[in-house]
Amino acid sequence: MWQIFEHRHLDRQLKSAPEAILKRYEKWKDIMAISGPPGIRLIHGFRDEALKGQRAGFRSSRLGQKYRAIYQVKASRVLVNVIEVTPHDYRKK
Numbered sequence: 001m002w003q004i005f006e007h008r009h010l011d012r013q014l015k016s017a018p019e020a021i022l023k024r025y026e027k028w029k030d031i032m033a034i035s036g037p038p039g040i041r042l043i044h045g046f047r048d049e050a051l052k053g054q055r056a057g058f059r060s061s062r063l064g065q066k067y068r069a070i071y072q073v074k075a076s077r078v079l080v081n082v083i084e085v086t087p088h089d090y091r092k093k
Helices: 009-016 019-042
Strands: 001-005 059-062 067-074 079-087
Touching: 001 009, 009 079, 019 059, 019 067, 019 079
Parallel strands: 001 079
Antiparallel strands: 059 067, 067 079
16 A cells, blocks of 8 residues: 655645546545556556656656656655646646
8 A cells, every 4th residue: 555645735636627637636646546657557548657857757647638646656655656647747947
């Protein structure tokens, strides 16, 4: 069983997300709690991937066409720390 911790500002971000994204996020959390990142990677619809650059060490899962869940895995405590659920920005910074 995996523990999922959500950033304290995550509830504010989820308030502005569409209902379909909220449902998909809840399903993502259920799968993550039971089987962790290996289980999420088996479901191709989430398109789970490692991030690069400023977010190296974090992972991203697709919740919809536009929204992503950004999280970090801390294996020493079997812990998933969700830091953000936001619309994906394709612009280069």
